[in-house]
Amino acid sequence: DAATAQNYLNEGGYYWNAGMFVLKASVWLKAVEGFCPDIAKTTRHAWEKRSTDAAFIRPGKTEFATIPAESIDYAVMEHCPGSAFPITMVPLDAGWNDLGAWDAVWNVLPKDAAGNAHYGDVLVTDSHNTLVHATSRLVSLVGVEDVVVIETPDAVLVADKNRSQDVKRIVNALNQQQREEHNLHRKVHRPWGWYDSIDEGERFKVKRIQVKPGASLSLQKHHHRAEHWVVVKGTAEITNGDKTILLTENQSTYIPLGEIHRLANPGTLPLEIIEVQSGSYLGEDDINRFEDHYGRSEK
Structure with a gap:
């Protein structure tokens, strides 16, 4: 509580745990196995069920969910003193801020004379003590105080600066409503x-897609949508049913609903296309993969 914390400050000799630990991986594994074998066992099981996705290694999702949710401090570090795993605290004299909420970000940023901190394309008039973070468009404030405005291509957050930690309530609501933004x-x-989903409406979705040189998407098909592809940059190698064609800038093709297809970049420069999807269902899970270079094909 606040009184205890103040006593610690008055007495001195206490340090803030920054949660930074330096040790060998082998020592860490032995400590986890000794102090919390249930965490060690379930973590190992999730690792055994891992999959590889290009540069990403993904533990088994179902197995990972069974790992007990316990902080490292409680599970391991508090048990180390007097054990076979002694620890040493090293003081660090440096600026420190968890930056766990947007008001903390405002605290450390440079501000104008009215206490406004902003990033990106921002216009502020007659406003005080605000934080504006704009990443994709102009954001303007007029006559407001103590607000946070976070603009991204995905969504816009507007909050009382002193309640910015309550953003978790919005995250929970997104999860409960099964919104994709979650x-x-x-x-x-x-x-x-x-890919960047640049527009969407009833029965259609528009994507901007970029493929790395030498890379390709999986050989796949969709049950509920057709696709139109327009090449705007580079060269595309397109498998469409039993045909394979090459398209260059300003050329296009049509992928019928249910047709097996693949998009590849045989060139040395990034390939960019505009994809227009149309159909009764446009969710990302409407896909059957038959062949994939990244280990995602169906078993």
Whole structure:
């Protein structure tokens, strides 16, 4: 509580635990196995069920969910003194801020004479003690105080600066409503490149897709949508059913619903296309992979 914390400050001799630990991996594994064998066992099981996705190694999702949710401090570090795993505290005299909420970010940023901190394309008039973070468009404030405005291509957050930690309530609501924003960005990176969902409406979605040189998407098909592809940069090698064609800038093709297809970049420069999807269901899970260079094909 606040009184105890103040006593610690008055007495001196106490340090803040920054949560930074330096040790060998082998020592850490032995400590976890000794103090919390249930965590060690379930973690090992999740690792055994791992999959590889290009540069990413992903533990088994189902197995990972069974790992007990316990902080490292409680599970391991508090048991180390007097054990076979002695620890030493090293003082660090440096600026420190967890930056766990947007008000903490505001505290450390440079501000104008009215206490406004901003990043990106921002116009502020007659406003005080605000934080504006704009990444994709102009954001303007007029006559407001103590607010946080976070603008991204995915969503916009507007909050009382003193309640910015309550953003977790919005995250929980997104999860409960099963909104895609909870776990999917508008721009999604993949082993082969990325795609950006730039527009969407009833029965259609438009994506900007970039494929790395020499990379390719999986050989796949969709049950509920057709796709139109327009090449805007580079050269595309396209498998469409039993045909394979090469397209260059300003050329296009059509992938019928249910047709097996693949997009590849045979060139030395990034390939960029505009994809227009149309159909009754446009979710990312409408996909059957038959062949994939990144270990994602169906078993």
